[in-house]
Amino acid sequence: MSIHIQVQTDDFNVGDEHNTLCSNNKSDGAVVTFTGLVREFSSGDNVIALELEHYPGMTEQLLQSIAEQAQTRWQLARICIIHRVGYLALGEQIVFVGVTSRHRQAAFEGAQFIMDYLKNHATFWKKEHFKDSSNWVEFKQSDKQALGKWEK
């Protein structure tokens, strides 16, 4: 079992990360990835960029702990979590979560669990930049509700 956690300003390459998850891995039949991107429409106005900051040290620990929790609940041989910080323009990649498992159900659920927990617990803060203004993103209740399905 392996866990790879990375918080970085640099971009990442989904193809490369996918290859790393699959290489020398003959027992896993399922790979699920999630990629989050800076998208155009948020709360009405046109977002032109995001700015992300985090709590260095604590963030990595939290992501590691979320990945370990996922491995306790599902048979996930490999987990990769990459989260970018800094100034990210429209269309840029923000976050990557990739997991491998023997079974597709576990891979889907594990990846979704990690994203739901990351959204609720990982110490990142996001600011949206518009043409003439900027504002800090508010925590979304829908993200809190998303945790409901894992609490049983």
Added chain:
Amino acid sequence: MSIHIQVQTDDFNVGDEHNTLCSNNKSDGAVVTFTGLVREFSSGDNVIALELEHYPGMTEQLLQSIAEQAQTRWQLARICIIHRVGYLALGEQIVFVGVTSRHRQAAFEGAQFIMDYLKNHATFWKKEHFKDSSNWVEFKQSDKQALGKWEK
């Protein structure tokens, strides 16, 4: 909205498919992919390869219809389904499902729905090759049960 369906003997490149899903797509914040691979252990014995055949014409129609159903249920702007046929060695890629959406929940559920329906309805048949023998894979009840969560 776009749907790309491909049944082919050639391998595919997940990085390239991911790029295609993301390029010129500024409204979708979420990309989920599933990749299925030939894995080592199946029913006890060591699989060395799979052989896949399909019903040309009908398969493509079914995959198109599954993708359309997914787009009816979730806001999935782009869907790509690639399924390989022929002789596939251990570790090779079998199937790719990639979807984009404004929201991660829709992307996760849409991709999982497509895989669950593909497993149950798409006209592919799989033969496992072992060192000294081969046999046709039996339909799995767990795949039928997986449909349950979408029938509500």
Added chain:
Amino acid sequence: MVVGSAINPNDVLSSTGKVELLFFGQLKERLKCSKLSLEITQPLSISELKLKLVSQYPHWQPWLEERELLAALNQTMSSSDEIVKAGDELAFFPPVTGG
């Protein structure tokens, strides 16, 4: 001139003619047959057509009577009471196992 000979009585009746049969997966391997043209003289249900096949190929009986066998008429999943006409494509196969 042989114009008259181009009019095939089967075309006129349209109920007589060939059904294209396809077999996939383990069924294909057991029957040692992937494709077959079957002449029919009137529309038949899928189960009637199976009986006709068995009468021509008696050793196919155990495989064609498998409870789990599926049928697709003109590339649409079909139940055994659906009617097959000349010119149709009818496929038989075991439960699917892709992905």
Added chain:
Amino acid sequence: MVVGSAINPNDVLSSTGKVELLFFGQLKERLKCSKLSLEITQPLSISELKLKLVSQYPHWQPWLEERELLAALNQTMSSSDEIVKAGDELAFFPPVTGG
């Protein structure tokens, strides 16, 4: 020789000394401060420490008293009754919004 002067009474008591404070996100922007060393003379709960901060920086009050403000003591999420000692790292921040 100045050996004696190397023994700092604060080290001996260990309850007196500095707490490293960190602020993130919108809070950091509002306070116009990302980092601060706060001298304490005895262990304090997080809420007592907040009061101490407000007494030193009265204009921070509305932001530090926000109901949704979170605290992490030594990089672990903590409730307001947990005890902060000299040498600890204490961070305040709004609800997280990553991913």
